Amino acid sequence: MNYFSSLSTKTQYFDTPLFKLSAAMTVQSVVKHFLTEGDKFVVSQLSPLSDQGGYAIASNYGSLVARIIFQPIEETSRVFFSKALSTTSDIPKEALESAANILVTILQMFTHLLLxxxxxxxxxxxxxxxxxxxxxxxATSAPAILKVYVLYIPMMAFNGILEAFFASTATPDDLRKQSRWLLIFSVCFVGASVVFSQYLGLGDAGLVWANIVNLALRASYAWIFAQNFFTRRNAGQLVSLRGIAPPLPVSICFALCxxxxxxSYTWYHDRxxxxxxxxxHLVVGVGCVIGCLLACIIFERKRFQQIRVVFRRK
Structure with missing residues (x-):
């Protein structure tokens, strides 16, 4: 009797929760890979062969910053968030404050990078x-594409750190929900690529603009998740847009510069x-950089002290 009952017992070769989590992360990785590498497929379909080389050059030069600077920050932050936070609701207040300080501090740095x-x-x-x-x-399309990379690089930074936080704290249900949204974002990316490159006449630079739209959507989704994560734990005040935005005098200084x-470029571009x-032209730029740095030091001294304290703890 025991023999037959043991045969009727269903054998599980995999841990069910772990298998579901792995499946959700696999689907998400496939969609993210398409969103990351999809521009290469689109450029092969929409751009002439003479422009594809320029796009490859610009993409390789532009991605150097992401690989050298942003990727180590993302990986280190992902490890930190995974250790400090969990998906349960009884996370210590100190851990929440520490994680929020790290997240907001890095976002503040990237905001200044954007400026x-x-x-x-x-x-x-x-x-x-x-x-x-x-x-x-x-003489290729590389210079025009790299001009757009000026905005694309900060957007990669924002999206990278926010998705690192999401990956460290998301549940399997959160991953499945994000995967569905990523599919929608992929459709938006393809549509934006066609509109920018073909109908607006931006060429290969339009693909970079489409990537910016894609990363902005992904970063916005991860930012909303982060806000909800802290709000559910009565710590929503730790993460806000006001906390990562520069003071008004600093923004005005950058705008004037x-x-x-x-x-200055208009006056000296024919040289x-x-x-x-x-x-x-360089002298003007150096003077403006010094002015912006002085504005940051004067109006954001406490913020820079906080950044130094956070990274010393880290």
């Missing part, structure tokens, strides 16, 4: 490209793209 690149990137990118890129590549550097030929 810095958005202010000084477009006026000085032509000079930088003339120095970094070989001369034969300047953006106007000044663009005027040779060499350091000597663009020296007055």
């Amino acid at each position: 810095l690149l958005g202010t000084f990137g477009p006026p000085y990118l032509p000079l930088a490209l003339s120095i970094v890129l070989p001369h034969r590549y300047l 953006a106007i000044v550097t663009r005027c 040779p793209l060499t350091i000597r030929g663009q020296l007055p």
Whole structure:
């Protein structure tokens, strides 16, 4: 009797919760891989062969920052969030505060990176490209694409750290829900690629704009998840948009410097793209950078002290 009852017992070769989690993460990884590498497929379908080389060059140069700087930050943060937080509701208050400080601090850094690149990137990118890129590549679509990378790089940073937090704290249900939204975002990416590159005439640069839209949607989803995560644990005040935004005087300073550097570019753009030929333009840029740094030091001294304390603890 015991023999037959043992035969009728259902044998489980896998742990059911772990198997469901693995399946959800596998589906999510496939969708993310398409969103990450989908631009290469789209460019092969929409762009002529002569422009595909320029896109590859720009993509490789632009992704260097992500691989060298952002990826270590994301991996380290993912490990920290996984250790400090769990999916249960009884997380210690100290752990919540520490995780929120790390998340907000990194987002503050990336906000300033966005201000810095958005202010000084477009006026000085032509000079930088003339120095970094070989001369034969300047005639391809690479310079136009790298101009858009000025905004794409900060968006990669925002999305990377927010999705690192999501991956560290999400439940299997959260992963399945995100996978469904990622499918919607992939459709939006394909549609935006066609609209920007074909109908708006942006060419390969339109694919980068489509990637920016895609990353903005993914980052927004992860940001809403992070806010809900802390709100459910009565700590919603620790994570807010106001906490990562720079003070108004700092924003005004960057805006004024953006106007000044663009005027300087207009005055000196017809000069040779060499350091000597663009020296007055460079002097203007250095002065504006110093002004922005002074504004940050004056109006964000407490924030920088907090950043230093957070990274010392980390």
